[in-house]
Amino acid sequence: xxxxxxxxxxxxxxxxxxxxxxxxxxxxxxxxxxxxxxxxxxxxxxxxxxxxxxxxxxxxxxxxxxxxxxxxxxxxxxxxxxxxxxxxxxxxxxxxxxxxxxxxxxxxxxxxxxxxxxxxxxxxxxxxxxxxxxxxxxxxxxxxxxxxxxxxxxxxxxxxxxxxxxxxxxxxxxxxxxxxxxxxxxxxxxxxxxxxxxxxxxxxxxxxxxxxxxxxxxxxxxxxxxxxxxxxxxxxxxxxxxxxxxxxxxxxxxxxxxxxxxxxxxxxxxxxxxxxxxxxxxxxxxxxxxxxxxxxxxxxxxxxxxxxxxxxxxxxxxxxxxxxxxxxxxxxxxxxxxxxxxxxxxxxxxxxxxxxxxxxxxxxxxxxxxxxxxxxxxx
Amino acid sequence: xxxxxxxxxxxxxxxxxxxxxxxxxxxxxxxxxxxxxxxxxxxxxxxxxxxxxxxxxxxxxxxxxxxxxxxxxxxxxxxxxxxxxxxxxxxxxxxxxxxxxxxxxxxxxxxxxxxxxxxxxxxxxxxxxxxxxxxxxxxxxxxxxxxxxxxxxxxxxxxxxxxxxxxxxxxxxxxxxxxxxxxxxxxxxxxxxxxxxxxxxxxxxxxxxxxxxxxxxxxxxxxxxxxxxxxx
Numbered sequence: 001x002x003x004x005x006x007x008x009x010x011x012x013x014x015x016x017x018x019x020x021x022x023x024x025x026x027x028x029x030x031x032x033x034x035x036x037x038x039x040x041x042x043x044x045x046x047x048x049x050x051x052x053x054x055x056x057x058x059x060x061x062x063x064x065x066x067x068x069x070x071x072x073x074x075x076x077x078x079x080x081x082x083x084x085x086x087x088x089x090x091x092x093x094x095x096x097x098x099x100x101x102x103x104x105x106x107x108x109x110x111x112x113x114x115x116x117x118x119x120x121x122x123x124x125x126x127x128x129x130x131x132x133x134x135x136x137x138x139x140x141x142x143x144x145x146x147x148x149x150x151x152x153x154x155x156x157x158x159x160x161x162x163x164x165x166x167x168x169x170x171x172x173x174x175x176x177x178x179x180x181x182x183x184x185x186x187x188x189x190x191x192x193x194x195x196x197x198x199x200x201x202x203x204x205x206x207x208x209x210x211x212x213x214x215x216x217x218x219x220x221x222x223x224x225x226x227x228x229x230x231x232x233x234x235x236x237x238x239x240x241x242x243x244x245x246x247x248x249x250x251x252x253x254x255x256x257x258x259x260x261x262x263x264x265x266x267x268x269x270x271x272x273x274x275x276x277x278x279x280x281x282x283x284x285x286x287x288x289x290x291x292x293x294x295x296x297x298x299x300x301x302x303x304x305x306x307x308x309x310x311x312x313x314x315x316x317x318x319x320x321x322x323x324x325x326x327x328x329x330x331x332x333x334x335x336x337x338x339x340x341x342x343x344x345x346x347x348x349x350x351x352x353x354x355x356x357x358x359x360x361x362x363x364x365x366x367x368x369x370x371x372x373x374x375x376x377x378x379x
Numbered sequence: 380x381x382x383x384x385x386x387x388x389x390x391x392x393x394x395x396x397x398x399x400x401x402x403x404x405x406x407x408x409x410x411x412x413x414x415x416x417x418x419x420x421x422x423x424x425x426x427x428x429x430x431x432x433x434x435x436x437x438x439x440x441x442x443x444x445x446x447x448x449x450x451x452x453x454x455x456x457x458x459x460x461x462x463x464x465x466x467x468x469x470x471x472x473x474x475x476x477x478x479x480x481x482x483x484x485x486x487x488x489x490x491x492x493x494x495x496x497x498x499x500x501x502x503x504x505x506x507x508x509x510x511x512x513x514x515x516x517x518x519x520x521x522x523x524x525x526x527x528x529x530x531x532x533x534x535x536x537x538x539x540x541x542x543x544x545x546x547x548x549x550x551x552x553x554x555x556x557x558x559x560x561x562x563x564x565x566x567x568x569x570x571x572x573x574x575x576x577x578x579x580x581x582x583x584x585x586x587x588x589x590x591x592x593x594x595x596x597x598x599x600x601x602x603x604x605x606x607x608x609x610x611x
Contacts, residue, residue, distance in 0.1 A: 060511055
């Protein structure tokens with residue numbers, strides 16, 4: 001089926017797709033395109049419709065609207081079966097069949113009519129890829145959560161899918177297991193031309209793996225675009241709140257001979273930051289770590305190594321505090337202060353202000369940079 | 380006590396001596412109940428699947444009927460079948476009353492709700508997520524059904540064992556529709572009743588030993604298959 005895909009054309013495309021149940025619309029998207037070699041993250045809070053959308057996209061859920069897979073419209077039950085047979089899915093729970101690990105990984109291939117010897121060979125190589133070849137003879141009950149999810153992913157990859165659907169694949173794993181599996185998945189994606197749809201409610205996970213991010217809320221798409229753009233420029237207040245009200249900045253980390261670390265910002269300017277490896281990075285600055293001052297701090301405030309002069313762009317309540325957005329020469333920084341502090345400083349929209357924060361308040365986030373060019377993009 | 384002991388020894392002598400009539404009755408029992416069970420499984424499992432995995436008006440009522448059927452007294456089933464098969468009954472023209480086929484029909488009616496009810500309950504309990512996973516693996520409807528059956532195989536074999544136990548040991552229906560005719564429609568349970576009534580306890584005990592051995596062997600084999608690759 002790969003040959004049928006025109007270069008640069010999306011492998012899966014949804015137009016005006018919606019899922020309704022009992023008169024209510026669970027999710028509706030105007031347009032969503034998925035390209036080979038791309039990890040497309042569906043991000044959003046619980047109940048946003050991410051999983052429902054994923055089910056509609058891989059033919060598990062009947063949906064209204066247009067779904068085009070590999071250039072062909074998906075309309076009938078037969079089309080949806082063809083779609084499921086050219087793709088594969090991994091859910092939050094591994095859902096392994098009550099048979100051996102080996103037979104589990106062979107199952108997708110056997111269902112597609114691949115003969116036994118070939119299925120066995122491909123299953124063994126998929127298990128090796130996920131570093132669980134030694135578990136081939138075991139039964140699912142004898143596996144840990146991380147091992148079971150690796151087997152589930154091996155089963156999905158064994159069929160060599162055009163699209164891999166991942167529905168919160170790391171959500172039930174502990175942090176070390178999650179990190180190790182993320183690293184392995186990114187290694188596999190890098191060498192593969194398949195498209196990946198990854199559903200998560202975890203913003204750090206989304207940033208770590210996503211090339212493109214679509215943020216959903218209450219069954220609708222709020223924002224979609226390249227991961228860095230989406231994180232550094234959230235389109236709505238609620239999305240910014242979902243991201244933790246933090247300021248996300250992208251740039252390049254450099255280490256100075258004196259042992260300090262700086263982030264050269266993509267948009268110009270620089271910040272002192274916490275320790276991070278050299279190279280491209282995304283950092284987050286939590287608004288509660290930002291101090292607002294009327295003028296530049298004296299030497300007593302020397303630990304506040306980042307000092308930015310700017311003007312107040314917006315003031316909005318955030319719980320019992322106020323969130324003040326400061327525009328510092330094109331760089332936007334948010335700060336949380338009390339109402340009393342706002343009055344003391346005499347701040348209003350347009351007032352000059354100094355935003356200051358420690359180097360340690362600039363947290364570098366893990367971010368995977370894909371080396372291979374993707375088959376297309378959403379721009 | 381002496382009667383029991385003497386009866387037991389005589390029974391052993393009959394069994395080891397290869398009493399032909401005894402083995403003929405045992406084989407007939409096995410044939411009638413085995414065929415009835417096979418029919419019940421072939422119809423009952425897909426029927427259970429259909430009820431469990433689809434939704435239609437009157438579904439709940441259907442489940443209630445199936446569950447009630449699981450507790451249907453064999454004599455009542457025997458009465459119904461006899462009414463249908465009697466010469467003046469709706470199926471009288473086939474002249475099946477007092478034949479082995481009549482006994483098979485009665486036992487299918489006894490076993491069918493057990494197989495249907497227990498397989499539908501097991502399928503309903505299957506994790507919805509697993510069902511979705513099977514579909515996502517690329518299974519068509521039929522493949523998905525067989526994959527689900529494989530997942531509930533322990534419960535399915537329990538259903539088969541329960542149904543076999545129900546039919547091999549029942550006496551009411553087979554005697555009513557088969558007539559307990561020696562050499563023609565007599566099965567183990569009917570023969571035990573008759574031999575006991577006539578005071579031939581040794582024969583009754585020998586037949587009982589065969590009946591229990593048959594039930595044990597069948598369940599031993601089914602349990603071995605069921606417990607193969609036990610989860611824990």
